Amino acid sequence: MVNELDPVAGDLVLDLATGTGDSAKAIVRKGIRVVGLDISLEMLKLARKKIPDDSYQALSGSAYAVPVRAETFSAVTCAFGIRNMPETPKALKEICRVMKKGGRLVLLEFSMPAGFINGPYVFYLRKVLPFIAGLFSDREAYDFLGESIEKFYRPDEFSQIIIDAGFSKCEKRRLSLGCVYIHKAYKG
Ligand SMILES: C[S@@+](CC[C@H](N)C(=O)[O-])C[C@H]1O[C@@H](n2cnc3c(N)ncnc32)[C@H](O)[C@@H]1O
Numbered sequence: 001m002v003n004e005l006d007p008v009a010g011d012l013v014l015d016l017a018t019g020t021g022d023s024a025k026a027i028v029r030k031g032i033r034v035v036g037l038d039i040s041l042e043m044l045k046l047a048r049k050k051i052p053d054d055s056y057q058a059l060s061g062s063a064y065a066v067p068v069r070a071e072t073f074s075a076v077t078c079a080f081g082i083r084n085m086p087e088t089p090k091a092l093k094e095i096c097r098v099m100k101k102g103g104r105l106v107l108l109e110f111s112m113p114a115g116f117i118n119g120p121y122v123f124y125l126r127k128v129l130p131f132i133a134g135l136f137s138d139r140e141a142y143d144f145l146g147e148s149i150e151k152f153y154r155p156d157e158f159s160q161i162i163i164d165a166g167f168s169k170c171e172k173r174r175l176s177l178g179c180v181y182i183h184k185a186y187k188g
Contacts, residue, residue, distance in 0.1 A: 101188075
C-alpha cells in the first residue's frame with residue numbers, strides 16, 4: 001500500500017482507521033508526515049507508543065466526520081479499515097472532502113476470491129480461522145472478521161462506490177489470490 005501511495009516530500013497523509021499504527025508506521029518511515037485517525041482511543045494510545053516520531057499525529061474521531069478542514073491532505077490511506085464502516089459511501093465522501101485536489105486515495109482491503117479458491121477460503125473463514133484464533137484469543141472477533149469479509153463489496157462494485165463518492169481514475173490490484181485488493185483513486 002505504501003509503495004502504491006508513492007509518497008513525496010511535503011505530503012501530509014491521513015491514515016484512516018489507523019488502529020495500532022502498523023500502516024502509519026510504514027509511511028512515517030519514508031519521512032512523510034502522517035495523521036492517524038481512529039474512533040478508538042485505546043488503539044490510538046498503542047499507535048502513539050509504536051510511533052513516537054514528531055511526524056505522526058494521533059487524532060481521535062470518526063471517518064464519517066473527520067475533524068479537519070476541507071482539502072487538508074495530499075493523500076489518504078486505509079488498511080483493513082473501510083470494511084468496518086457500514087456506511088461506506090458516506091465515509092468515502094468524507095475522505096474526498098478532506099483531500100486536496102489531485103490527492104491520492106489508497107485502500108488495502110480484504111475481498112472474497114473468485115474461482116476454485118472461493119470454497120476453501122469460505123471454509124477457512126467460517127471454521128478454521130475462528131477455531132485457531134479461539135485457542136489464543138476472542139473467537140467472536142474472528143467470527144466477525146470472516147462475516148465482514150464475506151459481506152463486503154466485490155472489487156468491481158467497490159470501484160463504482162469509490163467513483164460515486166467523487167474520485168476518478170480508480171484502479172485495483174489483486175493480491176494473495178484475490179483475498180486482498182489495493183484500490184487506488186484520485187480526487188479529480
Ligand atoms: C483492522 S484495524 C486497522 C488496522 C490499521 N490500519 C493498522 O495498520 O494497524 C480497524 C480499525 O478501524 C477503526 N474504526 C472502525 N470504525 C471506524 C470509524 N467509523 N472511524 C474511524 N475508525 C474506525 C477501529 O477502531 C480499528 O482500530
